[in-house]
Amino acid sequence: MQPLEILIRDAQAAADGSSFTSHAAPEENEVARILRICNACRYCEGFCAVFPAMTRRLEFGDADVHYLANLCHNCGACLHACQYAPPHEFAVNVPQAMARVRLRTYRLYAWPGAFGRLYEHNGVVVSLALAAGVALFLILVLALRGTLWGAAPGGRFYDVFPHALMVGVFGPVFLFAVCALGVGVRRFWREMTPGTVGAAEAAEAGAAVATLRYLGGGHGDGCNDEDDRFSLARRRFHQATFYGFLLCFLSTSVATLYHYLFGLEAPYAYTSLPVLLGIAGGVGIAVGTPGLGWLNLRRHPLQGDARQNPVDRGFTALLFFIAVSGFALSVWRASAAMPLLLAVHLGMVIALFLTLPYGKFAHGPLRAAALLRWAIERRQPDHPGLADDS
Known part of the structure; x- marks a missing residue:
């Protein structure tokens, strides 16, 4: 037997039940077992941030496992x-074990926790049912007012739903989503005990998030989806969805400035900045989300956790339908169908923000926090306690 194999078997024996910390959940125990074996091998040390971060540890408590699971980008x-x-x-299956823990962290750090548990098991149903429910409520309101069908002068959205009403509805929903995400990230961040954030660390983590660096796979050639072949498709579809969402949010932000600073009310001309940003963002989402769904269906079962599919698919499906309904509203905003289209679109947007803290979107802030933790950690001594004793 080769020396490396002996070392690996010793790590496996230790992981099988010796003096290491026992975790409350089997998912965390499995990740800890696998990482002790990986620590003995280290063949994948240059693949991504997970492995060099792993080598800085001899034991893996819950905080370490949660941190490394969210640092993993599941490139395969x-x-x-x-x-x-x-x-x-x-x-040894690092991607699948990490995916199972990552799904648990969405619930563990969710606030309120009951919402996270509901979404974890019924992501697609909860997303679409909530969107349909809110849209139906808005449709009924318009029907009772007799304004469900009929063109508003100039396609004015605020003639259908007054501006004050939209602010009164969307304001609390948006603040709820921000607060819930903030509480979850704060819990995660405090558990990691990260250290001091400097400009260099923030810039490094920001660049990794902006470029989706670790979706480039072990050698920058992309992810392994259903077989050994490398492909950058997953990275590209993620980027289209990510930047599409940001552009749509920026479009809404610019429109808000138009309204309050310049007194200009929607709808805006097709050549205006809010509309151009919205169209570009909608195209990104409309391209990215079907691509991610297609790859999700084709992915090898060993590369992920089937229990995460409802969470992922619920989020991507809702984003896709928001993009499609947004395009329809933009094209037919001067038609008699505009009030109906507006109610459907607003229902989906409200449902999206209500579910943001509990589904696929939650992994974005948690992963950004993990990348920032790694940027801080890798600038520190490997074993500070040992260094102090030397």
Whole structure:
């Protein structure tokens, strides 16, 4: 037996039940077991941030496991490179084990926690049912007022739903989403005990988030989806969705400035900045979300956790329908169908913001926090306690 194999077997024996910390949940225990084996091998150390962060630890408590699970981008490179992956007796599957813990963190850090548990098991149903419910309520309101069908002069949205009403509805929903996400990220951040954030650390983490650097796979050639072949498709579809969402949010922000600073009310000309930003963002979402859904359906079952599919698909489906309804509203805003289209679109947007803190979107802030933690950590001594004793 080769020395490396002896070392690996020793790590496996230790992981199988010795003196290491026992975790409350089997998902955390499995990640800790796998990482002790990976720590003995270290073949994948240069693949992504997870492995060099792993080598800085000898034991893996819950905080470490949650941190590393959210640092993982599930590119699949380590699974295909690992000689101890299933069907080997060690059954080392980093992407799947990390995905299972990552799904747990969405619920563990969610606020309020009951919403997180509901969304975890019924993501698609909750998203679409909530969107349909809110849209139906708005449609009924318009029907009772006799304004469900009929063109508003100049396609004015505020003639259908007054501006004060829209602010009164969307303001609390948006603040709720921001507060819920903020509480979750704060809980996660405090558990990691990250240290001091400097300009260099913030810039490094920001660049990793903006470029989706670790979706480039182990060697920058992309992810392994259903087989050993590398592809940048997952990274590109993520980027289209990510920047599409940001452009749509920026469009809404610019429109708000138009309204309050310049007294200009929607709808705006097709050549105006809010509309151009919204169209560009809608195109990004309309391209990115079907692509992500297609890859999700094709992905090898060993590369993820099937229980996460409702969470992922619920979010991407809702985003896609928001983009499509937004385009329809923009094209037919001067038609008799505009009030109906507006009610449907607003219902979906409200549902999106109500579910943001509990689904796929939650992994964005948590992963950004993990990347910032890594940017801080990698500038510190490997083993500060040992360094102080030397």
